[in-house]
Amino acid sequence: MTDTDTQDDAYRQRMATKKRIVDERIANATEQRGVLILMKGNGKGKSSSAFGTMARSLGHGHRAAVIQFIKGRKATGEYLFFKDHPQVEFHVMGHGFTWETQDADKDRQAALEAWTLAERYLQDERVNFLLFDELSYMIKYGHLEAERVARAIAARPRHQNVIVTGRTMARELQDCADTISIINDERHAFRQGVKAQPGIEY
Amino acid sequence: MTDTDTQDDAYRQRMATKKRIVDERIANATEQRGVLILMKGNGKGKSSSAFGTMARSLGHGHRAAVIQFIKGRKATGEYLFFKDHPQVEFHVMGHGFTWETQDADKDRQAALEAWTLAERYLQDERVNFLLFDELSYMIKYGHLEAERVARAIAARPRHQNVIVTGRTMARELQDCADTISIINDERHAFRQGVKAQPGIEY
Incomplete structure (x- = not known):
């Protein structure tokens, strides 16, 4: 040999x-059922992972809805790309970065409106895939109660998949999650002086 | 008060x-330039993150190319979703899971063909975004030389963004990366008996 x-x-x-x-x-x-996926941690890739999974879901003909709980200063690439897709309902809530507004009342009001909309989708059998982008900040800053959020997610239609993104995740959400990925930041171009660019950071 | x-x-x-x-x-x-991003680790979300970033890039009107180095048994949601997009060139290489074929020669040949195509894109100024999905396995299994791969990536047009996904990453790739995210698996639905489903796992 x-x-x-x-x-x-x-x-x-x-x-x-x-x-x-x-x-x-x-x-x-x-077992065949929908799952709750949490994407947490300080590394790059949480929201983009959720949007990539949404693309995958749309590829199989599913219906999807997005709620972005934090609104950036500019139109993001993901919004420009998905907003006109016939199977997607895309909502950008809030009124700018919370650290731009610095107004607790306005921020709380915006979070509550966004979550009320989320609860509607969590009762809609026709929607297969839900993406709650940056939701965890609303809980962290005290604008939404973790228990209320977890309760609505746990009571959703059995086949519905949900992804929540954000750096930290409340215990109540982790308790009812099926998949939890933590993205850690080993290196980031930003810290080496590379400017945030369209198509990568937003 | x-x-x-x-x-x-x-x-x-x-x-x-x-x-x-x-x-x-x-x-x-x-600093304004393209970056090399590595998505590694054993957690769920590496490929989907890369596809989400591609959607973001397309949203800003960029041109993109994908090479998937491992071909699954079924058409994936990401392939179905992106394959007809006018700004995307989508290539699925290989001939089935490597652990299905169990043929070193055939696998090596497929990897080399895929990488030759990758090198062409890495010299194409018109393509803003390149996604090499599961490339790292080809290096791990000895089908491609890490040095050759790193050299071609390092010599690419200055504005070109590249994302490479896979569980482990060769040192040569890490040496020239701008951003490295490691996705760790804290919990996975699969291990709790939930069947892999279209739109989530593929």
């Missing part, structure tokens, strides 16, 4: 083991 | 501090 044959054989064995593990896992996961 | 006034004042101060920090950071980041 040549060296290459031995290597190829090792490769075949490695892949066969991997296949066996993957196949076993697939066989064990049989 | 009432309690609410005091609370509102504290809120105003907290947000004012946040605004000062954000404004300072923005003022310090002045």
Whole structure:
């Protein structure tokens, strides 16, 4: 047997083991229902991951709704890209960065309006996919009660998928989540002096 | 002064501090150029984050290309969603999961063909955004040389953004990355018996 044959054989064995593990896992996961996914942490990629998953869902013909709880200064790429899609309802709430307004009353009012809309979607059987972008800040700043949010999410239609993004997540949300990913920031271009750019940061 | 006034004042101060920090950071980041972003780790959200960022980039009118280095058994939602977009060139390479084929020669050949195509895009000034999905496995399994990959990425047009996804990343790629996010898996629906579903996992 040549060296290459031995290597190829090792490769075949490695892949066969991997296949066996993957196949076993697939066989064990049989429950069919919607999930609550939390994307948290301080790294880049939380909102973009949620929007990428929405694209995936739309690719399969699903209906989706987005509520962005924090409004930026400029129109974002995700808004420009998805706003006219026939299967998407896209809402940008709030009235600018909270750290721009610095007005607790106005911010609380905006958060409540946004969440009232969210609760409507959480009762709508026709919507397969819900994205609550930056929702966690509204809880962190005391504008929304974590318990009320968790209760509405837990009571949603069984097939509905929900993704919530934000740096930190209230315990009440973590308690009812199916998948929790934490994105940590190992390095960021911004800290090395690279300016935020359209298409990457917004 | 009432309690609410005091609370509102504290809120105003907290947000004012946040605004000062954000404004300072923005003022310090002045370099304008494309970046290399790595999405690694074992958590859910790496590929979807890259596709979400692509949507953001397309929203600003950019041109994009995707190369998926691993082909799944079924058409994915991201492929169905983006394949006909006029600003996207979408390539799915390979010939099934590597752990399905278990053929080192065929896998190596497929990886090389995909990377040759990638190198063409890395010399194309007209393409703003490149997504190399699951590229890191090709390096891990020895089908592609990390050095060759890093060299081509480092020599790309200055304004071009590149995102690479995969669980582990070769040192050579990390050395030339601007942003590295690591997604860790705190919880996954799959392990709790929930079946992989279209629109979420693929």
